[in-house]
Amino acid sequence: MYQLLMLFKEHYSIIAYTTDRLSERQQNKIMSDIILHHYPPSPVSEKIRVALGFKKLAWKSVEQNRLPDRPELFAMTGGYRRIPVMQIGADIYCDTQCIFRELEQRFPKPSFHSSGNSGAAFGLSRWIDAPLFELGVRVAFAPVADSLPPELIADRTRLYFGPEGDMAAEAKDLPHTLAQLRAQLGWLDDQLKANGAFMHGAKASLSDLLAWHVVWFVKGRYGDAELLLSEFPGVLGWVSRMEAIGHGTSEPLTPDEALGIALNATPETAEQTDAADPQGLRPGMNVGVSPLTNSGETAVNGVVRAVSRDRISLARYDDRCGDVVVHFPRVGYRVSAL
Ligand SMILES: N[C@@H](CCC(=O)N[C@@H](CS)C(=O)NCC(=O)O)C(=O)O
Numbered sequence: 001m002y003q004l005l006m007l008f009k010e011h012y013s014i015i016a017y018t019t020d021r022l023s024e025r026q027q028n029k030i031m032s033d034i035i036l037h038h039y040p041p042s043p044v045s046e047k048i049r050v051a052l053g054f055k056k057l058a059w060k061s062v063e064q065n066r067l068p069d070r071p072e073l074f075a076m077t078g079g080y081r082r083i084p085v086m087q088i089g090a091d092i093y094c095d096t097q098c099i100f101r102e103l104e105q106r107f108p109k110p111s112f113h114s115s116g117n118s119g120a121a122f123g124l125s126r127w128i129d130a131p132l133f134e135l136g137v138r139v140a141f142a143p144v145a146d147s148l149p150p151e152l153i154a155d156r157t158r159l160y161f162g163p164e165g166d167m168a169a170e171a172k173d174l175p176h177t178l179a180q181l182r183a184q185l186g187w188l189d190d191q192l193k194a195n196g197a198f199m200h201g202a203k204a205s206l207s208d209l210l211a212w213h214v215v216w217f218v219k220g221r222y223g224d225a226e227l228l229l230s231e232f233p234g235v236l237g238w239v240s241r242m243e244a245i246g247h248g249t250s251e252p253l254t255p256d257e258a259l260g261i262a263l264n265a266t267p268e269t270a271e272q273t274d275a276a277d278p279q280g281l282r283p284g285m286n287v288g289v290s291p292l293t294n295s296g297e298t299a300v301n302g303v304v305r306a307v308s309r310d311r312i313s314l315a316r317y318d319d320r321c322g323d324v325v326v327h328f329p330r331v332g333y334r335v336s337a338l
Contacts, residue, residue: 033059033088033261034057034058034059034060034086034087034088034103035059035060035062035086035087035088035253035258035261036048036049036059036060036061036062036085036087036250037062037064037070037073037084037085037086037087037255037258038061038062038064038083038084039063039064039066039083041220041221042066042084043213043214043217044082044083044084044096044129044133045083045084046212046213046216046217047096047209047212047213048084048086048096048099048100049248050209050212050213050242050245050246050247051099051100051103051112052103052247052248052250053245053246054110054112054204054209054245055103055107055109055110055248056248057103057107057248057249058248058249058250058251059248059249059250060250060251060252060253060258061250061253062252062253062254062257062258063252064083066152067151067152068081068155071255072255072256072258072259072320073085073255073258075259075321076092076258076259076321076324076326077092077094077300078300078301078302078316078318078326079298079299079300080094080297080300080328081297081298082095082291084099086102086103087258087261087262088102088106088268089261089262089265089266089267090263090267090268090321090322090323090324091267091268091269091324091325091327092262092324092325092326092327094300094326094327095328095329096125097122097125097310097329097332098311098327098328098329100112100206100209101310101329102327111205112205112206112209113205113206114203114205115200115203115205117200117205117206117207118206120200120207121205121206121207121210122206124207124210124211125210126331128210128211128213128214129210131184132181132214133213133214133217134160135177135180135181135184136181136214136217136218137156137160138173138174139174139177139181139218139222140218140221140222141153141167142167142170142171142173142174142177143171143174143222144223145167145168145170145171153167158295158296159295159296159297162294162295163294163296181218181228182228185215185228185229185232185235188232188235189232189234191234192234192235192237193233193234197238198238198241204241204245208238208242212242215235215239215242219239259321262321262322262324263321263322267305267315267323267325268325269306269313269325269327270305270306271283271305271306272305272306272307272313273307274307274309279335279337281304281307281312281335281337282304283303283304283305283306283307284303284304285337286301286302286303286304286338287301287302287304287312287314287335287336287338288301288335288336288338289301289302289312289328289333289334289335290334290336291332291333291334292332292333292334293332299336300314300316300326300328301314301316301338302315302316302326303315303316306325309330310329310330310331311328311329311330312327312333312335313325313326313327313328314326314327314328
């Protein structure tokens, strides 16, 4: 069955894409490229844009809609709605935890973990990506909610603050939110002042990329950010060092072109088992993967291709992109047998 599908995919690709403008050589080059699905104001994407700059990589930039109207991307992810998503050929990496690990494995130098703090950094991400980031969302959106498109506010309120979320109440509660945020920015400042140029010393590492996206978000979107940050000299000096890292080099690609690249590629992920998996997950099982948050997101269903302690990879098929493998982190996601 698998071979039959691959034959179909090859044949279909030839009609749909290969006879197009691109020479085979150009295609092979593009097929192995890093493709980042993101949008410019997205702070979580900024984390990865700077990660690509950190590793001095060239990448293709697919600008997605700010609202979840992303049919080409959803065909590939199976409905995972968060941004960013990294695509390499027909392998689709969801969530920045997964993207960081894949970038580190494929492009080990310079390492995200030069300071030897990879465990601490992934632990730190559980604070920064959730409680600290959500304070950033509150200060970025709540004071200006009336001037933003109502559908954007409704969408983000449900996503970040749950079914009972209320952006007007968040606006009223801003002084409390700022008190929480201020104290936690103080933690970053203490760390930077004690350690030198970056969070763990002279070299930037994963912890800097994690902390950076929240500071970038608050600095760029909160009207009184200058005042808020003015008491943190450690953070202010570090901001210019983080900005100097840049985003690597990117070229634009359309969502449709990205879909064509997936259709024309074969997933690289081989079957992998993990005898110690506590859930007994094995290649071939039908499962659904959904975030642990009460954010109204739908599960992504597929057939397990690879299982490990940190990652679950699902094989999926969609007419528009053919066979793909979609990767998720284990931490923060529930895998349920179907
Ligand atoms: N845990 C995810 C969080 C991603 C996230 O929340 N991204 C924001 C964009 S900054 C998002 O998807 N917002 C809703 C949307 O863009 O549809 C990750 O690390 O990638």
